[in-house]
Amino acid sequence: MLSAIIFIVSGPVARSQTCPYTFATSWPTSNPVWTLTWVTPDQSVGVDGSGLQLTNVRYRGKQVFHMAHLPVLNVRYEPGGCGDSSRSLRDWQTGLRTFEAGNQVSACKAEPSSPPKTVCDHPGFDAGSFQGVALEKRTDELILTTQMQAGWYRYIQKWIFFLDGTIESRFYFTAINDPCVSKPHYHQAYWRFDFDIEGASNDVIEEYNRSRGWKALSLESNRQRNPSTHREWRVLNRETGRGFKIIPAPSDDTADSWAVADVWALRYHETEFDDGGATSGPLGNAAHMNNYLNGESIMGQHDVLWYRAGHRHDSLAICVEVDVTLKPIGKW
Numbered sequence: 001m002l003s004a005i006i007f008i009v010s011g012p013v014a015r016s017q018t019c020p021y022t023f024a025t026s027w028p029t030s031n032p033v034w035t036l037t038w039v040t041p042d043q044s045v046g047v048d049g050s051g052l053q054l055t056n057v058r059y060r061g062k063q064v065f066h067m068a069h070l071p072v073l074n075v076r077y078e079p080g081g082c083g084d085s086s087r088s089l090r091d092w093q094t095g096l097r098t099f100e101a102g103n104q105v106s107a108c109k110a111e112p113s114s115p116p117k118t119v120c121d122h123p124g125f126d127a128g129s130f131q132g133v134a135l136e137k138r139t140d141e142l143i144l145t146t147q148m149q150a151g152w153y154r155y156i157q158k159w160i161f162f163l164d165g166t167i168e169s170r171f172y173f174t175a176i177n178d179p180c181v182s183k184p185h186y187h188q189a190y191w192r193f194d195f196d197i198e199g200a201s202n203d204v205i206e207e208y209n210r211s212r213g214w215k216a217l218s219l220e221s222n223r224q225r226n227p228s229t230h231r232e233w234r235v236l237n238r239e240t241g242r243g244f245k246i247i248p249a250p251s252d253d254t255a256d257s258w259a260v261a262d263v264w265a266l267r268y269h270e271t272e273f274d275d276g277g278a279t280s281g282p283l284g285n286a287a288h289m290n291n292y293l294n295g296e297s298i299m300g301q302h303d304v305l306w307y308r309a310g311h312r313h314d315s316l317a318i319c320v321e322v323d324v325t326l327k328p329i330g331k332w
Helices: none
Strands: 025-028 032-038 055-059 064-077 089-092 104-106 133-137 143-152 153-161 168-174 185-195 205-210 213-216 220-222 233-236 243-248 265-266 305-311 320-329
Touching: 025 143, 032 153, 055 185, 064 153, 064 168, 185 220, 185 243, 185 320, 205 305, 233 305, 233 320, 243 305
Parallel strands: none
Antiparallel strands: 025 032, 032 055, 055 064, 064 089, 064 185, 133 143, 143 153, 153 168, 168 320, 185 305, 205 213, 205 233, 220 265, 233 243, 243 320, 265 305
């Protein structure tokens, strides 16, 4: 966070070197339909980290993601909130925080038989001795859970995989006791989905609006939600027709000027794992993916889709969730 904000710890905590860099997971154990590798938040890429980061995700042997992660996380206080002179901040996604998870099988990895417990289960207070990622290998779903800290805030991230190919990504905002956390503020999370549907170079990103159906986005662009037209997005391999639809949650709002946009459809570049980090000025802590919009073609290319969700928060005791659902398209 920025040191100009009163009461806030200045700068991110050092990244731990106790966790192995990558873990590999297959699920179900017998005849797996999902295979993926992942790293704990302290080892994730980006100027502020990117949380529980997934790589080389495959469904039924076919590539889905090259990488899926959450590189941008910010907070904006309302006037009269936490520090009048600078009411926004960037948070880091590298700080592991202990939570309750049984059956620790290796450094930073647990496979509990019952759901792990985070700050959401005991609002305002930390508990437990495990830090890292807990994997729940249920009969009908695979759930990966981690808990992070940034100053007084606690962030819980989950990836959920289903047998039918559905993916749910959930992010929870809460905090421990501190004078600032009950002031009205707005949390925002920005996912980055580097889809490689059956390979990296034949993607197409399409947008749905009720009046005109599905239309491909030919050039890089940012987009806003439009509930009146039931706007959605999907990423496809244009040869096979397989892909995933990105379904906004019913509670998702529409981006204002500070949130910037709800979706960015971009051409892949290996230096664009994040948005470059915070800058100076009134919008310094806002997302800066607009800097990557330069008119490049995204038709049949290696494309990346960013997705934003946010929520207003004015109570310590509330654990607020935002999420996005990805539904498979085509015969996998």
